[in-house]
């Protein structure tokens with residue numbers, strides 16, 4: 367096995383009764399990387415993590431860790447640690463005892479335990495809280511104890527199952543940053559389960575997007591954002607996500623290379639241009655305007671009934687019911703098949719060579735300024 371691969375899965379499958387929740391997955395996790403398993407509820411993320419941990423055994427396929435076949439090995443023999451969303455702390459033990467519990471079980475010497483505890487307390491910023499019981503800690507502090515416990519184990523691989531889901535939005539942001547910093551400082555390989563795409567986009571080196579027990583797309587956050595493999599990935603990544611419009615409901619001049627009117631055209635909210643009605647064949651009616659501070663979201667209904675969101679960097683002066691012209695550059699249009707959602711056009715930037723029907727539409731500066 368190549369030294370840069372920490373975990374390799376081949377042909378991994380798992381069913382519960384007749385329901386196949388993991389469908390013959392092949393996947394590699396790079397050493398020292400934070401890999402996010404992302405997908406909607408029930409897509410099989412936690413089951414996959416449990417198969418990695420050894421808490422479940424696959425029906426078929428193979429799990430290799432550091433080049434070793436561990437498919438049927440016990441969790442404790444796999445050389446990895448886990449952090450759960452519930453923290454899984456012992457309520458009757460204090461912070462130091464919780465952190466050291468696993469080391470005691472593994473008979474690590476007292477001197478070594480003290481040293482690793484001090485290092486972990488420093489890394490997770492918990493100094494001074496050693497004697498507190500879990501009930502005397504905030505949610506963020508409890509999650510840091512769970513992290514410290516994973517760190518003292520000294521394993522280079524850590525599995526995390528939605529570790530931030532019990533924290534409020536503000537704390538989630540700061541603990542997310544701490545986890546990423548810790549992972550990078552220690553060079554750990556982290557497999558991180560989340561259903562929150564902003565979390566995955568903000569933290570991960572690699573995102574594995576799953577749906578229905580299969581991998582939809584695996585790649586860097588940039589690759590998934592700029593080049594979604596299908597309409598599902600386009601609609602899952604981004605906030606607001608990519609807007610999908612039925613080509614058949616758009617004026618012919620706006621189809622931009624969609625060969626078939628049943629195809630879908632996807633445009634990111636920030637790639638729409640609001641232009642003079644005279645310079646485009648498409649206009650929409652404003653159904654809502656949301657002020658977001660640094661930007662505004664403009665909700666539009668298109669003539670065919672498609673509802674879209676336009677992201678505008680300025681504070682908008684549009685009113686409900688206003689009719690505005692809409693355009694986008696051919697470079698920013700993504701085309702998907704209607705029947706199965708697969709991507710049809712190559713990288714958006716390659717489209718310029720597709721033919722004369724694709725003319726980038728310039729932003730109407732005067733109207734944009736009026737927004």
Ligand SMILES: Nc1ncnc2c1ncn2[C@@H]1O[C@H](COP(=O)(O)OP(=O)(O)OP(=O)(O)O)[C@@H](O)[C@H]1O
Pocket residue numbers: 382387405406407408409410411412413414561
């Ligand atoms: N022990 C089990 N017995 C039967 N079915 C199970 C079991 N564990 C999970 N499942 C089913 O397997 C499917 C995948 O579950 P899993 O927990 O892996 O999804 P998930 O993507 O992690 O979802 P969530 O984000 O909601 O936690 C679901 O349909 C779930 O109901």
